[in-house]
Every structure is written in C-alpha cells, then in structure tokens.
Amino acid sequence: MRASEAVEGYLAHLSDVRRLSPATVRAYRSDLADLVSHLGDPALDAVDLDELREWQWQASKAGQAKSTAARRISSVRGFFAWAKDEGILDADVSLRLVSPKRGRTLPSVATADTLASVLRSAEEAARDGDPIALRDHALLEMLYGSGARVSEICGLDLDDVDHERLTVRLRGKGDKERVVPFGVPAERALQAYLVRGRPVLRAARTDVTADTSPSRSRGTASRAVFLGARGGRVGSRAVHLLVTRTVGDSIGVDALGPHALRHSAATHLLDGGADLRTVQEILGHASLGTTQIYTHVSTERLRDAYRLAHPRA
The missing domain is CATH 1.10.150.130 (Tyrosine recombinase, N-terminal domain)
Incomplete structure (x- = not known):
C-alpha cells in the first residue's frame, strides 16, 4: 500500500x-x-x-x-x-523516533481589570444595536465566562444553552460533552444578541443549504447560536481575529494565542479560590496535569505582586 x-x-x-x-x-x-x-x-x-x-x-x-x-x-x-x-x-x-524535549511555556493571560475594561468597551460598542457588535460582546463574555474553547463556542446550538440555570453544554475534543456554568453578565449580553442581533444576521442568509463549517459537523446555521455576517455559523478564524483585536493590544499580540480568554478564565478561577479539580472539569481537560500549568501562572503573579509590594522582597 x-x-x-x-x-x-x-x-x-x-x-x-x-x-x-x-x-x-x-x-x-x-x-x-x-x-x-x-x-x-x-x-x-x-x-x-x-x-x-x-x-x-x-x-x-x-x-x-x-x-x-x-x-x-x-x-x-x-x-x-x-x-x-x-x-x-x-x-x-x-x-x-525521539521527540525533542519541550520547555513548559506559561500561557498568556490578561488581568481581571484588563478584561473588565475590554468587556466594557465591547458593551459600549453594542449599545447602538449593531448586530455584529452585539454578537461580538456576547462571544467575548461567553468565552471568558465559560472558559470554553473557541471551537466549542463556534459549535454552540440554541438548545445547548440553559438560560434558567445559566449553564451551557459544550462538546470538546473527541466529541465529549460537559456542562459548565456562565455568569450573569454573559447571560445579559447573550440575551441582547439573541433578541436584537441574531435575527438580523439570520435574515442575511440567502441560501438554505446545511451549514458545513468545520467548527461543527452537526446542525445547521438555523440552530447555531453565533452567526457570521452572511448568516452562517460563525467560524473559528473570525473569533480568533476578534480576540486578537480586542484583547491582543492589552496583553501583547505577539504573545496572544487563540485561547487567551480561556487561559485567563482558568487563572482567575484559581486566583479566586477555585480548586484544581473544579477548574479541570470546567475546562474539559482529560488530565489534571494539563490544568496544573495554571497554578504556575497564579504563582508567578503572586511573586510579582510580592516583589512590588513587600518591603523585604
């Protein structure tokens, strides 16, 4: 063969x-x-x-x-x-075959204050009712609020979101499902988008073919939560560009990866007192070792604060 x-x-x-x-x-x-x-x-x-x-x-x-x-x-x-x-x-x-040894690199994260500023700016931009601005605000809030992967958010269908319990069903690697919570700010942004933004974007769709976006093999655009400018399911590339544009300037575009908001959410959960197992479940990591890298990020931030503030540092 x-x-x-x-x-x-x-x-x-x-x-x-x-x-x-x-x-x-x-x-x-x-x-x-x-x-x-x-x-x-x-x-x-x-x-x-x-x-x-x-x-x-x-x-x-x-x-x-x-x-x-x-x-x-x-x-x-x-x-x-x-x-x-x-x-x-x-x-x-x-x-x-021998693999080269990889040094562990810490993920780039934004501070909670930085992200609060970014999200306020996104909210301000959405106030005039522009459907794309409404969508972008909801996307950023959901990415940060749930700690989801970009592909998972792109793949959301309407029935994946429980607005009463403030939870969302995500499908991760290997098509594994998990249900994670999201916050009230994300729910407000999502409702504003679903009521005022999504119908406008949906009306822009001119064809009736099933959505074959690689972000999600199942479902059509009629069921997708987040839509693109032409009414089809939004793609991962568009979300990557959004994150880079809105968060990149705050923490350095060169260091920014597609999971910037996911990394930040995990780090802030640990900073706020969440235990490692809980963060593992929210992120959908198969191994606790993958989640443990965020403990190093939090420790580095503690050290930085200590060096700046403690007289005997």
Whole structure:
C-alpha cells in the first residue's frame, strides 16, 4: 500500500472512529502530507527509520520549533501504530523516533481589570444595536465566562444553552460533552444578541443549504447560536481575529494565542479560590496535569505582586 493511501485510511479512522475534531484531523493531515511529500510516496512497508529521522532532521535544520517537531512526531507515531494494528505493517519503525524535549511555556493571560475594561468597551460598542457588535460582546463574555474553547463556542446550538440555570453544554475534543456554568453578565449580553442581533444576521442568509463549517459537523446555521455576517455559523478564524483585536493590544499580540480568554478564565478561577479539580472539569481537560500549568501562572503573579509590594522582597 502506498503511503498516501494509508494516510487517507488513517485520517478516516481519526474522523469516523475516534471522532476527533476537524481541526485536529487537519493538523494530522498536514503533518503526514509533509512526510509523504518528503519520502516521495513510497510503499509504506518500504519506509525505514533512517528516512523518518532524515525528515525530522530537515525540519530541525529549517528552524522548526520544538513544540511543532514534537507534534509532528506524535502524528507519525500514531499513524505507524495504526498501520501496524491494521496489519498494513509488520513492524512499527517509528517507535525509535525521539521527540525533542519541550520547555513548559506559561500561557498568556490578561488581568481581571484588563478584561473588565475590554468587556466594557465591547458593551459600549453594542449599545447602538449593531448586530455584529452585539454578537461580538456576547462571544467575548461567553468565552471568558465559560472558559470554553473557541471551537466549542463556534459549535454552540440554541438548545445547548440553559438560560434558567445559566449553564451551557459544550462538546470538546473527541466529541465529549460537559456542562459548565456562565455568569450573569454573559447571560445579559447573550440575551441582547439573541433578541436584537441574531435575527438580523439570520435574515442575511440567502441560501438554505446545511451549514458545513468545520467548527461543527452537526446542525445547521438555523440552530447555531453565533452567526457570521452572511448568516452562517460563525467560524473559528473570525473569533480568533476578534480576540486578537480586542484583547491582543492589552496583553501583547505577539504573545496572544487563540485561547487567551480561556487561559485567563482558568487563572482567575484559581486566583479566586477555585480548586484544581473544579477548574479541570470546567475546562474539559482529560488530565489534571494539563490544568496544573495554571497554578504556575497564579504563582508567578503572586511573586510579582510580592516583589512590588513587600518591603523585604
């Protein structure tokens, strides 16, 4: 079997069996397509460890970040392990690939005061009733208020929101569901958008086809909470740009990632006294170790405050 053919089988497995998100599958596709291109699409059982190491070395020589290299190797290992399990390969040659050690980097977060200012500005912009401004205010409040991933917020349907209990049902990685709370400010912004903004955006939709946005494979735009300017389900890229534009200037665009509000929400929960297990459940982390990075963020902020304020620091 050619390597490219095996890759397509593996990607179908990730999507249909393991039910990974479209964004995750795209990342695997990109990594494995680069490998196939480097190798020249040989028969998969002809690929050896030296060729994999050469591919790894070429990327390293080009200045590839350690985090990217580690992800690419993880993609290759997953692919070859699947191929062996499926009987396509007799042996998994990727087992001896060594991932570079990644230094732990702390996520960028905004202070609570900074985010309060950002959200006040978004609220002010929405007061004239512009549907996009109403939507953007609700998006920012929900992202920060629930600690949700951008893709999870983009994928929200109307029946996922419980306005009485102030909870929202999110579908995370691996299509796992969780129900998390959100606050009164987010509910006010969401209601204003649903009453005054969403109907206007919905009316802008000119076609009646089902929404096939990669943000959510299920549902149509008629059920989506957050809509784009053309009336379809809003995409992750649009939300990333919104977060960058509104929060980026406050904490530094270069350091800003797509999860800026999620990172900030987690850190502020811990600062406010929430226990680590609760934060883990809200964020939907499979491992408590993933959540623990936020304890380091909080500790750094305590140290900074101590150095500035304590006479014996």
